[in-house]
Amino acid sequence: MNNDRLSISEIYNSIQGESTWAGLPCIFVRLAGCHLRCAYCDSAFAFSGGQSMSLESIVEEAQQLGGTLVQVTGGEPLLQNGCHELMRRFCDLGWTVLLETSGSCVISEVDERVHRIVDI
Numbered sequence: 001m002n003n004d005r006l007s008i009s010e011i012y013n014s015i016q017g018e019s020t021w022a023g024l025p026c027i028f029v030r031l032a033g034c035h036l037r038c039a040y041c042d043s044a045f046a047f048s049g050g051q052s053m054s055l056e057s058i059v060e061e062a063q064q065l066g067g068t069l070v071q072v073t074g075g076e077p078l079l080q081n082g083c084h085e086l087m088r089r090f091c092d093l094g095w096t097v098l099l100e101t102s103g104s105c106v107i108s109e110v111d112e113r114v115h116r117i118v119d120i
Contacts, residue, residue: 003082007032007050008058009043009075013065019117021098027062027070031083034075036102046075055086062090071098071117078105087114 009032016026030043032050053061062070070090077083078101090097091113099110103118110116 003085005052005054006058006080006082006086008053009046009050011058011061011065013067016069016071016098018100019098019115021069021096024069025067026098027065027067029058029062029070029072029086031072031074031077031080033079034102035079036076036104038102043073043075055082055089058086059089059093063093068093068095069098070095071100073100076102076105078107078110084109084111087111 009030011029013027016022016024030046032046034047037047072083072087087097087099088111091111097114098117099114100117101107103120107116
């Protein structure tokens with residue numbers, strides 16, 4: 001997958017159930033693909049598969065859902081190079097961006113405006 005397309009498992013509205021944003025309406029952008037296969041994972045369906053989408057299409061779909069709190073999750077979202085650019089685009093819109101990651105990928109390149117939720 002190149003940097004302007006991501007493999008997306010799903011994009012949907014829900015209520016944030018974790019972290020300090022728990023209870024708030026949130027748009028979830030779930031990227032497909034994970035290299036860990038944790039037995040306790042609540043989204044094992046996102047280990048593989050997904051639909052290839054342009055970054056522009058992902059942002060447009062999220063905007064249509066309404067709201068300005070978005071969580072980029074997976075699978076493991078940081079396995080896809082374009083994830084960093086996607087998060088930057090949401091930040092540039094003035095949105096609050098949450099990244100849920102396993103901690104198995106380097107997070108030093110994540111935009112400083114993104115809130116990191118590291119599940120170890």
